[in-house]
Amino acid sequence: MRTAPWVAHFGLTRTPFSKAIAAKDLFRRDAHDEAVARIFHAVAESALGVVVGDVGSGKTVAVRGAVAALDPASHHVIYVANPSFGTRGLYVTIVSALGATPRFHKAEVMAQATTLLAAEEAERHRRVVIVVDEAHLLSPAQLEELRLLTNSEMDAASPFAGILVGQPTLSRSLRMGVFAALDQRINVRFHLKGMDLAESISYLRHHLALAGRPDPLIADDAAARLHRFANGLPRALNNAAVASLVAAAGAGKALVDDACAKQAVAELTND
Ligand SMILES: Nc1ncnc2c1ncn2[C@@H]1O[C@H](COP(=O)(O)OP(=O)(O)OP(=O)(O)O)[C@@H](O)[C@H]1O
Numbered sequence: 001m002r003t004a005p006w007v008a009h010f011g012l013t014r015t016p017f018s019k020a021i022a023a024k025d026l027f028r029r030d031a032h033d034e035a036v037a038r039i040f041h042a043v044a045e046s047a048l049g050v051v052v053g054d055v056g057s058g059k060t061v062a063v064r065g066a067v068a069a070l071d072p073a074s075h076h077v078i079y080v081a082n083p084s085f086g087t088r089g090l091y092v093t094i095v096s097a098l099g100a101t102p103r104f105h106k107a108e109v110m111a112q113a114t115t116l117l118a119a120e121e122a123e124r125h126r127r128v129v130i131v132v133d134e135a136h137l138l139s140p141a142q143l144e145e146l147r148l149l150t151n152s153e154m155d156a157a158s159p160f161a162g163i164l165v166g167q168p169t170l171s172r173s174l175r176m177g178v179f180a181a182l183d184q185r186i187n188v189r190f191h192l193k194g195m196d197l198a199e200s201i202s203y204l205r206h207h208l209a210l211a212g213r214p215d216p217l218i219a220d221d222a223a224a225r226l227h228r229f230a231n232g233l234p235r236a237l238n239n240a241a242v243a244s245l246v247a248a249a250g251a252g253k254a255l256v257d258d259a260c261a262k263q264a265v266a267e268l269t270n271d
């Protein structure tokens with residue numbers, strides 16, 4: 001595959017700051033590790049966990065990394081990338097993911113989901129982990145569906161672990177009156193914050209090292225400017241870093257200096 005001129009300019013072996021990163025290539029900052037530890041805890045307890053964070057803070061990367069590390073022999077992960085599936089309910093998704101054909105009526109498909117979830121644990125000895133990404137988009141009706149599912153067993157054990165991942169508004173909607181019952185079942189909560197300056201600098205180095213340049217390619221003052229622009233949020237930092245590398249390559253510079261960072265920030269702000 002042909003790489004862009006700026007990638008070649010810096011002698012990078014691949015385009016850095018890409019969206020797709022292998023689990024082994026993740027940047028492991030403290031907050032990331034804490035998020036992963038809490039997700040493991042929710043799974044081990046068959047509880048509900050909530051991970052919130054601003055847009056681009058690394059929630060999906062952290063949750064995907066955590067569930068990828070679960071033993072597939074004893075876990076069945078159902079990953080819902082986006083819950084806005086219109087009239088197709090959460091139950092339908094669960095039933096299909098567990099290999100059955102969803103029945104037509106809602107009451108039936110709910111009973112079906114309950115039975116299948118219980119069977120997965122009791123017969124196949126696999127814990128179902130339902131991850132709902134973009135969970136701030138869950139409608140009140142869907143939150144209610146989820147609440148009913150956690151309720152379905154007469155005994156205390158919940159038939160699955162649920163991880164709700166979303167923007168900070170999710171925490172607020174869960175606290176609202178009608179969902180207090182669901183909120184009480186949440187035993188793990190985590191707010192993934194942006195990185196501090198030192199983490200942002202290590203993050204930039206990490207991604208550049210993955211692309212074959214472990215040496216500092218971005219001057220510290222430039223990195224500090226990119227960090228401030230991005231508020232320490234990984235996705236915004238990716239965009240700012242790429243724009244600054246493009247600016248540096250365009251100016252024929254071997255390093256990203258503060259002038260390049262300034263240019264990058266200006267470009268990203270006046271679109
Ligand atoms: N731990 C990490 N290591 C390396 N890169 C990361 C890490 N966390 C985030 N990133 C980078 O930041 C980008 C955004 O992360 P992610 O998609 O997880 O954010 P998000 O919080 O789920 O955003 P959204 O709210 O838009 O869903 C990723 O595509 C990746 O490039």
Ligand SMILES: [Mg+2]
Binds near residue numbers: 059060061133134
């Ligand atoms: Mg996400």
